[in-house]
Amino acid sequence: MNITHKKILITGGAGFIGSNLCEYFLSHENKVICLDNFATGHHHNIKPFLTNPNFKLIEGDIRNLETCRNAVEGVDFVLHQAALGSVPRSLIDPLTTNEVNVSGFLNMLIASSDAQVKRFIYAASSSTYGDSVELPKVEDFIGKPLSPYAITKYVNELYASIFNSAYGLETIGLRYFNVFGKNQDPNGAYAAVIPKFVMQFINHESPVINGDGMFSRDFTYINNVVQMNEKALLTTNPEAINTIYNTAFGDRTTLLDLINYIKEFLTKFDPAIANVEVLHGPNRAGDISHSWASIDKAKKLLEYNPKYSLQEGLSEAISWYWENLKK
Template identity: 75%
Template sequence: MNNNIKTILITGGAGFIGSNLCEHFLNKGFNVRVLDNFATGHRHNIAPFNNNHNFQLLEGDIRNLKNCHQAVEGVDYVLHQAALGSVPRSINDPITTNDVNVSGFLNMLVASRDAKVKRFVYAASSSTYGDSESLPKVEDVIGKPLSPYAITKYVNELYADIFSKTYGLETIGLRYFNVFGRKQDPTGAYAAVIPKFVIQLMKHESPVINGTGDYSRDFTYIDNVIQMNELAMTTSNQKALNTVYNTAVGDRTNLNELLNYLKEFLAEYDANIGNVEIIHGPNRAGDIPHSLASINKAKILLGYKPTHKIREGLREAVSWYWSNLK
């Protein structure tokens, strides 16, 4: 690695969001180091970077404090993406979710503190809003968590706040709202809804919507998330530090609308997809009915300007899936 340029550690760098961050910051000339245990990430996501002299992979686990200390050595910034996502996964296996998302998170904070890392930016979650019914979601108004996963992500925020106040570690949490885009895995029991729907439609299989399809989400394209990570990492505004931000678009789309968009864009490649029937199933445990973010705080303190709304993001995502998975 080039020692004269800034080094970023991306935990979970072989995952969907992590690998997109790797690509972005390597293209910007940073040294990028990845710590990943490949529990949910994929080697093919980072394979294109293996020949880049500014890229380094450490295979390890955030639940191992020694691995965390090795990973942060000589690092300027940490972008902590490693976690076990998925509400249903956490309901099925709360212990492993807690081990990774809480104990692993604490290990990374301790290692970052010990290494005197300049700033620790971490993936928080919109699930922290829990049973709060207020819309749009504003950062300082939250409810009670509705799943073990949501508890773990809220605990992350509490720990980050304590490390900022007690040890002077600069932290910023990004509450991701339903992120989607290139490299998001369509396979597996806990696949996110957009890639799962896309792959089903491409096979002319009927997607199953949980409930009536009226539940809505602030679907957020990956490029907006990359922008927020970069702003959080590089901001010189002291008022912007040691807090959390909604990372979203500030728009909501229900599942029926989402599927109509997907059918519209995929039908440009295969007209028969427009005729695929949609099936409705039962609602899913732990799901909140509606989610919509206020992004005013990020706009004011970080200068955030989302580049993709739902239609632009879906069109790009569909193009990527068609090119890479057909």
């Protein structure tokens, strides 16, 4: 079952996850509005949609309430992906991170509630688990946040809960775990680790692992994340609404294993990559040691069934990276 013939606002729609959501929902005969200020999103991610009559781009900032009100007009659902990501960036500039991720989020909640949007799905974060050492991570047990970014994403969850109880807005938060896939930007100081490593290997440059490489993550292919967003829109189970879900594959991989998988897949395209050395650097401030999601709640309440393991996702993603990052 798919969502069809709905009007969906995707904030941050020119970003990595947002553009994949735009593509998916357009392919199922929905009208899609993309709101983006292009601070971290890219025009090339949405270029294929610009000629689609069911696609509309609003270039604007969620920190402006009137922009948010304009964007939600007549919308059935909101998929709120817009945020200023990155733990390191938030440590350097906590003020801007808070303005976008908290004030901007609140603007979107207000606009969506006032416009009587049917449901508000938002990108939460595994960073909310903070210093909790419990594995796997279960939604109801979190620790203390370890960065300004993590604080903002937890505040989002608190605001979403209040907007349901006080104003009746249906909300669902999706705690993303280390998402990767096509359209993910490998450039810049805050690039995600997988496309950054891939680009370095393609250029025969030595990637640097933070620490000894034994930190582990629940790497999650973008198609699993798209599935979770649609499941969150489709559910009619009252118990499944107004809550938080881990959005992951439900397994963990060390950084050392990850980099070996990447090297193995890329060597099929360029055998010389097998000889590129991997370096080690210091641990990164604000990083958690291990991240591994329990997805039992999503399986039970949303009938979530992730199709792609890390290796299966990497196999698809690296073919895309090879064609697009070596240009």
